[in-house]
Amino acid sequence: MNDKAFTQEQQLYPPIKLLLERQGYEVKGEVGAADVVARRGEEPPVILEMKLRFSLSLFHQAVERLRITDLVYVAVSRPTGRNARRALKDNLALCRRLGLGLMTVRPDGYVEVHCDPGPHTPRKSRKRAQRLLREFDRLRGDPNAGGATRHGLVTGYRQDALRCAAHLAEHGPSRGAEVARATGVAAATRLMADNHYGWFRRESRGIYALTPVGSDGLVHWADSW
DSSP, rough: OOOSSOSSSSGHHHHHHHHHTTOOEEEEETTTTEEEEEOOOSSOOOOEEESSSSSSHHHHHHHHHHHTTSOEEEEEEEETTHHHHHHHHHHHHHHHHTEEEEEEEOTTTEEEEESSSSSOOOOOOOHHHHHHHHHHHOOOOSSOOOOSSSSTOOOOOOOOOOHHHHHHHHOOSSSSSHHHHHOOOOTHHHHHHOOOTTEEEEEETTEEEEEEEHHHHHHTTOOOO
């Protein structure tokens, strides 16, 4: 097989069939509603649903096949491009959560089995849960509409920066410790030193002032804090 990208789903079939036959399966394509069915003795059948790329319909089909057998795989052309690694990682996690197996096929015919079908319970991340709750508690009010894009979201960090900027706008250049006491932003000095938004300027050791960009930020985000 050459290295040109796949253009049809049926091109995925020969390397997948070869892989399964090497494992002792009898393999047939387009059996009933299934793209591929494999049998090995009296074992339960293995079903594969193929698409050139990940899609919601692919997962719909695969989940429907779970009504027939627990051994269901989705098979796609291995993702390429800038976001390929993320796409593979995210869809692998989805397959595991759904109890599906996942295969990818390269244009040179190499088939990689990323996971086999089976029950999977993801481990809860206490660290991530704590981070989420800290951000929830840090936000004042409800400044973001649920489902909004990440660009331009009001975060707890931005609200802290706005409070520091507002203090400097009113009182002029100030020591970080003074800003922290007045605003309740404990990390005010570090926040102004990091200057993530370009709102602050260090006047001298420990003393910070507001930049023109910071003044504009106070206007732009006036209703956000």
